[in-house]
Amino acid sequence: MNKWRLKTVGMCGTAILVLSLLNACAPPKGADQASSSKSSGSKEEIKIGFVSQLSGGGALYGKQMENGAKLAVDEINKKGGILGKKIKLIIQDDQANPSESVKVTQRLVTEDRINAWIGTLKSSDTLTDIGITSKQDIPSFVPVAVANSITESDYTNVYRNVANNSMQAKMFVDYILKKQPHKKLAIIAENTDYGRGLSEDFKSFFEKGGGEIVNVEYYNVGQKEFNDQLTKIKGEKPDGIVISGLVAEGALVLKQAQDLGMKTQWYSFGGFSGAAPIKLAGKAADGMIHTEYFTPIKGDKKIETFVNAYKTKFGDKPDAYYSAATYDAVNLYAEGVKKAKTLDNKKVNDALHSISNYQGVMGSISFQEDGQATTKVWMAQIKDGAQTVIFRPE
Amino acid sequence: MVEFAQTLVNGLVLGALYSLVALGLTLIYGVMGLANFAQGEFAMIGGFSAFFLVQEGVSYPLAVVIGFAVAGIIGLLVHLLAFYPLRQSNHINMMLSSLGVSLFLVNLAQYLFSPNPQVVKSPLSGESFNLGGIFISQQRVLIVVISFILCLATFLLLKHTKFGRSVQAASLDPDTATLYGVPTKRISFMTFILGVALTGIAGALLAPVYNVYPTMGISLTLKAFVVVVLGGMGNVSGAIAGGVIVGLIESFAGGYISTGFQDAIVFTVLFVVLILKPQGILTKVQGEKV
Structure with missing residues (x-):
């Protein structure tokens, strides 16, 4: 009896260790993997792969990113798409888990053959994912993750439309x-x-x-x-x-x-x-x-239009940068394709690097050589239970 | 000096909380031999039921009591579905089953309530006692008081009632206890329900301090296991003492060594105890029972 007890105690010790390692990872949910737009004939579509955390602790932010991307894609498609082709958004949940993130990105690249990639919520996941997309020079947008290293890795296909750390x-x-x-x-x-x-x-x-x-x-x-x-x-x-x-x-x-x-x-x-x-x-x-990075302030026409469209489509106001930045990222890719007049990765990348002073929802965007956009940050203060912008760069 | 006293108070408060969660865990282990990895999820259930009840206008104290009941009822279901069918099999299978229950409950909560943290308002929220520069929030004082009362009540229940003596008998040797007419099956049911309901109360009490969200139980389970292993598996007074010890180690490790290594230090202590005194620091070595 006693021996058996000791054994269980030992087992528990091991299990505790394993669990403590697992603790940081959110458990899988596996929902929310449906793609947003209709999938008709695959040749005539531009496929954008979207990877973010859609289950677990950070899903709240991942969902906002997803909404921003969906809104931009729908708007572009309503206007007839780019180069006469509709955009198809392929949404993947990476559970904020680096191995899961690599897996879904790999699948997007090899099976879905995406034309562009957008992600993720976490810098560490983003870093490993862009390693994969850069092998095929797929234009990759990083609207949310802000670790410096993402645009310091000498990739020529990575763009970040938000200020880094x-x-x-x-x-x-x-x-x-x-x-x-x-x-x-x-x-x-x-x-x-x-x-x-x-x-x-x-x-x-x-x-x-x-x-x-x-x-x-x-x-x-x-x-x-x-x-x-x-x-x-x-x-x-x-x-x-x-x-x-x-x-x-x-x-x-x-x-x-x-x-x-x-x-x-x-x-x-x-x-x-x-x-x-x-x-x-x-x-x-x-x-x-x-x-x-972004506050839905009144008086700025671009921001007001975005906020209203978002509210009509999803019911609530976008109150942080997650949706706005992802919305801008989709539009920046569209801008690049329009400029390049082709879907060829290399030409689109060249066109994206030449974008200067693109007016996005989050302000004016120009990409530097390393893909980092020169954007400014705002300062806000919480006053009497509300966010107030106290400093906004011109 | 104030900082030392504050660290001490922080540790004791934390310890009281750990004791309460570990108490349920150790009771269940003692009677069923089950290392219940889903223990913390019952704190989550207690926390969420307090959240919804307070939102519906139920007063917070009543919500805590109902949290106890809700955790108990869900505990009954879990016992029937996940543990009762395995009662004859290896204890390792039961432990694995509890891991499954834990994942299931976390995912179910994420599906039903979303992964976002929710705020529970207690009448004591935001109020603190200031004792000469040492601050302690009133909600935490409440946690300490209730934890103390429940630990004491459980202790007395085990020592002085027929139910308690049956629990002790069933935990010492279920087969012999059955032969002597102790209804071990019923006892194991009731102990499990009591064990998880105690954790449910802990969750409802914690909610105003820590907010509630589906994954809140995981780290609680881990800490409760450290406490229980430290105090001796199945040992009630060991769980109470172990809770206070872990709370103090954590608080002083953070305060005087490094907050970045706080958890690492707690787990190092656990490893050392496992190596030197695997039966727990408060359990005397027993001879092999024949």
């Missing part, structure tokens, strides 16, 4: 040093390439600019308890705290900091756009300043 951190630091009184900050960062990359960039720019970072604390994705990190930061008495992570954990950070009696200026990045931080953190989010 470094650009974002640099502009944010410049803004804080110029317009805000806080010179002594602490960072609480997600323990991933995204969170660590962003916090390292922020720290180096901030210190170069004359500010001081008193400490950097880390947390894991899916973590719920932040009292330990916050207690440490509280002891350092910073003027403000930067959350280098996303809203699911960030909202809990804000709430638990409030419970610990911390009153400080909060800063964060694009993950805090939209209504989610207000819904999840309530009053604790009030006063936070964060970078922003």
